Amino acid sequence: MQNSRAHLWFIAPALILIFLILMLPIGLAAAMSLTDYALGNPGFNWVGLENYERIFTRSTYERMFGATFRYVAVVVPMSVGLGLGAALLIHSLTRFGNLYKTIYFLPVMAALIAMAIVWEFALHPTVGIVNRSLEAFCGTPLELWRWHANGCENGFPLWLSDRDYAIWTVAFIGVWQGFGFNMVLYLAGLTSISPSLYQAAEMDGATSGWERFRLVTWPMLGPTTVFVVTITIIRSFQVFDTVEAFYPQGGGPGKSVYVMMFAIYEKAIQQNLMGIGAAITIVFLAFVMILTLAQRWLVERRTHYV
Amino acid sequence: MASIELSRIQKRFGTAEVLKDVTLSIADREFVTLVGPSGCGKSTLLRILAGLEAADGGTVQIAGQDMTRVRPAHRNLAMVFQSYALYPHLTIAQNMATPLKLRDLSRWARLPVIGPLSARSAYRAIGEQVRETARTLQIEALLDRKPSQLSGGQRQRAALGRAMVRQPVAFLMDEPLSNLDAALRVHMRAELSELHRRLGATFVYVTHDQAEALTMSDKMAVMMGGRILQFGPPDQVFANPATLDVAEFVGSPKINILPGEVDHDGRVSALGRGIPARLLVDGRLAKVGLRPEQLHLDGGADGWLGRVVHRENLGHDLYFHVALDADDQRLVVRGAQDRNGAESLGDAVRVGFKPDRALFFAPDGTRLHSVVPAKLAESA
Amino acid sequence: MSEAALGASATTRFATREVLKHVVLILGALVVLLPFYVMISYSLKAPAELMQNTGGFFGSQADFLDDRCILLGGTEASCMVNPIAYNYDSAFREAPLFRYLLNGIIVTVSIFVIQVIVALPCAYALAKLKFWGRDAVFGLVLFCLLIPVHAISLPLYVVLAQLGLTNSYAALVIPWTISVFGIFLMRQFFMTVPDDLIDAARMDGMSEYSIVWNVMLPTAIPALMAFAIFSIVAHWNDYFWPRIVITGDRSLFTPPLGLREFRGDADGSNFGPMMASAVVIVTPLIVAFLLMQRRFIEGITLSGMK
Numbered sequence: 003m004q005n006s007r008a009h010l011w012f013i014a015p016a017l018i019l020i021f022l023i024l025m026l027p028i029g030l031a032a033a034m035s036l037t038d039y040a041l042g043n044p045g046f047n048w049v050g051l052e053n054y055e056r057i058f059t060r061s062t063y064e065r066m067f068g069a070t071f072r073y074v075a076v077v078v079p080m081s082v083g084l085g086l087g088a089a090l091l092i093h094s095l096t097r098f099g100n101l102y103k104t105i106y107f108l109p110v111m112a113a114l115i116a117m118a119i120v121w122e123f124a125l126h127p128t129v130g131i132v133n134r135s136l137e138a139f140c141g142t143p144l145e146l147w148r149w150h151a152n153g154c155e156n157g158f159p160l161w162l163s164d165r166d167y168a169i170w171t172v173a174f175i176g177v178w179q180g181f182g183f184n185m186v187l188y189l190a191g192l193t194s195i196s197p198s199l200y201q202a203a204e205m206d207g208a209t210s211g212w213e214r215f216r217l218v219t220w221p222m223l224g225p226t227t228v229f230v231v232t233i234t235i236i237r238s239f240q241v242f243d244t245v246e247a248f249y250p251q252g253g254g255p256g257k258s259v260y261v262m263m264f265a266i267y268e269k270a271i272q273q274n275l276m277g278i279g280a281a282i283t284i285v286f287l288a289f290v291m292i293l294t295l296a297q298r299w300l301v302e303r304r305t306h307y308v
Numbered sequence: 309m310a311s312i313e314l315s316r317i318q319k320r321f322g323t324a325e326v327l328k329d330v331t332l333s334i335a336d337r338e339f340v341t342l343v344g345p346s347g348c349g350k351s352t353l354l355r356i357l358a359g360l361e362a363a364d365g366g367t368v369q370i371a372g373q374d375m376t377r378v379r380p381a382h383r384n385l386a387m388v389f390q391s392y393a394l395y396p397h398l399t400i401a402q403n404m405a406t407p408l409k410l411r412d413l414s415r416w417a418r419l420p421v422i423g424p425l426s427a428r429s430a431y432r433a434i435g436e437q438v439r440e441t442a443r444t445l446q447i448e449a450l451l452d453r454k455p456s457q458l459s460g461g462q463r464q465r466a467a468l469g470r471a472m473v474r475q476p477v478a479f480l481m482d483e484p485l486s487n488l489d490a491a492l493r494v495h496m497r498a499e500l501s502e503l504h505r506r507l508g509a510t511f512v513y514v515t516h517d518q519a520e521a522l523t524m525s526d527k528m529a530v531m532m533g534g535r536i537l538q539f540g541p542p543d544q545v546f547a548n549p550a551t552l553d554v555a556e557f558v559g560s561p562k563i564n565i566l567p568g569e570v571d572h573d574g575r576v577s578a579l580g581r582g583i584p585a586r587l588l589v590d591g592r593l594a595k596v597g598l599r600p601e602q603l604h605l606d607g608g609a610d611g612w613l614g615r616v617v618h619r620e621n622l623g624h625d626l627y628f629h630v631a632l633d634a635d636d637q638r639l640v641v642r643g644a645q646d647r648n649g650a651e652s653l654g655d656a657v658r659v660g661f662k663p664d665r666a667l668f669f670a671p672d673g674t675r676l677h678s679v680v681p682a683k684l685a686e687s688a
Numbered sequence: 689m690s691e692a693a694l695g696a697s698a699t700t701r702f703a704t705r706e707v708l709k710h711v712v713l714i715l716g717a718l719v720v721l722l723p724f725y726v727m728i729s730y731s732l733k734a735p736a737e738l739m740q741n742t743g744g745f746f747g748s749q750a751d752f753l754d755d756r757c758i759l760l761g762g763t764e765a766s767c768m769v770n771p772i773a774y775n776y777d778s779a780f781r782e783a784p785l786f787r788y789l790l791n792g793i794i795v796t797v798s799i800f801v802i803q804v805i806v807a808l809p810c811a812y813a814l815a816k817l818k819f820w821g822r823d824a825v826f827g828l829v830l831f832c833l834l835i836p837v838h839a840i841s842l843p844l845y846v847v848l849a850q851l852g853l854t855n856s857y858a859a860l861v862i863p864w865t866i867s868v869f870g871i872f873l874m875r876q877f878f879m880t881v882p883d884d885l886i887d888a889a890r891m892d893g894m895s896e897y898s899i900v901w902n903v904m905l906p907t908a909i910p911a912l913m914a915f916a917i918f919s920i921v922a923h924w925n926d927y928f929w930p931r932i933v934i935t936g937d938r939s940l941f942t943p944p945l946g947l948r949e950f951r952g953d954a955d956g957s958n959f960g961p962m963m964a965s966a967v968v969i970v971t972p973l974i975v976a977f978l979l980m981q982r983r984f985i986e987g988i989t990l991s992g993m994k
Binding site for chain 1: 973
Binding site: 209 | 360387390
């Protein structure tokens with residue numbers, strides 16, 4: 003292309019919007035995090051790193067980090083692992099694969115806020131279908147499982163309002179909602195592996211399914227895994243809908259489900275403490291960046307074919 | 309190294325019969341080519357031999373042992389795939405070491421970190437074998453690269469290396485040269501033949517290119533429609549094709565087929581010109597095959613009259629496409645070596661032929677043999 | 689693979705393996721479908737049945753007495769209602785559910801259209817035009833892929849609030865006008881379009897603008913479908929952002945917000961209607977997914993390609 007400036011007109015709108023909507027707010031958040039700004043106040047004071055100091059010393063925020071990391075630490079490996087497992091199983095089926103694919107993908111399409119409300123009913127301590135079903139198995143061999151026997155005697159967990167269960171229950175719902183998406187991506191990755199590689203592996207003497215998986219499937223899924231893990235990290239850090247639906251006030255029993263997005267919402271929007279909210283935003287962004295870049299670097303080093 | 313016996317192999321995909329009762333025996337150390345147009349079943353036959361495909365009927369014997377129900381990994385064959393099928397995430401050295409590791413190392417010794425530490429000498433031996441093979445193929449410099457960093461020809465060699473590094477009973481090759489450019493393909497033909505001689509191994513080679521079959525193999529099996537039409541040394545297949553299909557498939561440019569007639573005495577004529585041969589059939593139509601190199605443009609007075617419509621200059625050879633005046637028939641004629649290019653487009657020519665190597669076929673394509681040698685028939 | 693070549697002895701083992709896979713997948717499917725079962729079942733049953741957890745999936749479907757109708761002065765005979773009719777009727781009567789659905793459509797469609805108008809030319813320029821700084825722009829796009837827009841919602845909210853734009857359609861749409869993911873997806877797709885096509889269009893005398901809209905747009909339909917799926921699913925189901933910028937004004941509620949508000953004043957008799965509205969909100973995307981499943985999955989597959 004000589005003497006054409008068409009590209010300027012093509013990229014300018016996107017660049018301006020990227021700057022205004024993505025870059026500028028990060029700078030703004032960084033600036034706000036150093037102030038005691040509140041919406042409606044005429045002015046504000048610079049408070050230096052006070053907000054950050056608070057985040058890293060107060061026990062509320064310790065719980066916030068705890069809840070967020072517990073959630074991410076469960077949801078990322080579980081939904082990636084289950085996604086891969088489901089994809090491998092479905093891919094190896096001769097029939098009905100599409101049916102399972104459709105079913106497992108349904109939660110991805112359904113509005114999480116609606117499904118959160120449904121889960122709340124399902125997990126209701128007394129009339130919920132989950133505990134009802136568990137009770138129905140009392141007196142059966144399932145009682146050999148000590149946890150279940152204990153539940154039959156002393157009642158099954160309260161799930162969402164039990165401090166010991168709440169965060170894991172919310173994480174379970176996160177896995178339930180997200181693994182179908184990963185499964186579809188992995189299925190796409192699996193179908194694009196050339197059959198001749200499996201044949202070559204067989205000729206080379208890879209006789210067990212595990213050997214074929216290690217030699218061909220897993221390495222060939224490398225790029226898919228990078229993509230899947232990245233988006234799963236970003237998504238799970240952003241968990242909000244379920245938490246807000248279950249615990250509109252305060253982040254769950256003993257603040258055990260006080261995840262970062264909810265903290266930002268509570269502090270900044272509900273309590274109008276913009277400085278704190280902005281500081282959490284910056285810390286949040288730093289985590290997401292570090293984690294995704296780190297995993298990219300780790301995995302890409304191994305899987306890049308070049 | 310071993311001989312291979314395929315007997316009465318049948319294979320169908322759905323309703324399509326891909327292989328119809330194919331029997332083939334390959335001697336130890338032989339270079340055998342399966343050649344035929346696409347869809348003839350040659351690749352399927354190779355994959356049944358490898359075990360990658362299960363036959364619906366028939367048996368596979370390798371070195372005298374029935375291998376029909378043995379899985380590919382245990383047949384001890386090596387295969388070079390059309391796409392090379394190198395593991396893209398491994399270096400060439402690792403690619404070549406894979407079959408050795410999978411076969412020679414215990415499960416324990418194959419573990420990622422502990423393995424190399426605990427079985428150090430085994431790993432060293434494997435590394436040595438890989439380097440040795442790489443040296444033979446002159447790809448030592450490429451050992452640390454990944455397949456994506458190599459050219460087509462280099463990948464081809466690496467795939468060969470992976471096949472060669474262990475001592476398989478036979479090498480199977482599925483169109484290994486078809487992804488290379490023309491010049492490299494010709495070069496690799498020579499190299500593969502040489503490799504075969506040096507290794508003294510059994511090679512089974514699948515190709516759709518009759519030139520590869522002619523140039524490389526000890527024996528070629530021409531396949532069409534799920535059958536082997538002819539199996540023999542290239543010279544013999546070329547000079548003495550069993551059927552019209554074989555005659556048409558082997559040889560480039562393609563053999564000229566003329567409509568012929570046989571009179572009551574078995575004398576043959578084509579396009580009004582007698583051909584000195586006698587067939588045991590009479591009063592029938594026949595087809596006469598004349599290869600371009602048996603035709604020439606100075607046919608004299610009784611040559612077929614025609615006009616040059618196309619000149620195909622291959623540098624070392626010049627072919628004339630001649631449209632005959634009398635019939636709706638075209639002939640491809642090789643120009644004489646000494647007077648290359650004397651005729652030009654549009655020239656009227658008379659096409660003559662050397663009568664001694666004409667081939668005759670019945671209308672259904674089966675070969676008809678002259679009962680008297682051509683020379684005698686002429687004088688009779 | 690070559691399992692078939694392993695002979696008859698393996699076929700029985702093969703069959704049991706296949707059955708085992710189905711058992712695992714069916715168990716998974718049951719867990720995945722559980723909340724959908726609860727949601728649909730609750731939307732069909734009478735309040736008493738919900739409280740006592742009787743009636744199985746469909747409930748008895750016996751008419752019951754609507755207390756509210758009595759309060760409004762109806763006779764007992766005229767206030768007997770069918771549970772399904774009651775639930776779904778209340779869902780639409782007690783909240784302007786149609787309005788919410790309409791808002792959902794307005795917002796998702798405007799977001800998608802603007803995103804395409806911004807992203808398509810930019811993606812074309814990045815894929816097919818050579819200009820100074822192209823790699824830098826693409827690098828910026830890749831970097832911005834890692835920024836979760838939800839995370840920077842706080843500064844965006846502050847700016848919109850200062851501009852007096854909260855509680856408007858604009859507030860719902862503006863942050864989503866730029867989609868770096870859309871640019872990335874489209875650019876990857878355009879990379880696969882042969883240069884010859886564009887050169888041919890130039891030889892025919894087309895301007896760069898008409899190339900974008902008359903040549904690239906039609907060829908990019910599969911990629912656009914993929915992007916539409918991502919965009920529409922994300923914004924139809926989005927709860928966090930509307931929750932922040934829409935406060936109070938019901939006429940601007942998107943479906944998730946409407947559902948949330950419903951829940952806010954839910955008592956026992958309301959569960960049925962609430963589940964009915966959850967069904968109404970979740971159904972459009974699920975139905976669209978079931979109808980165009982192949983497109984959906986193709987689209988997601990496309991997004992995973994590198």
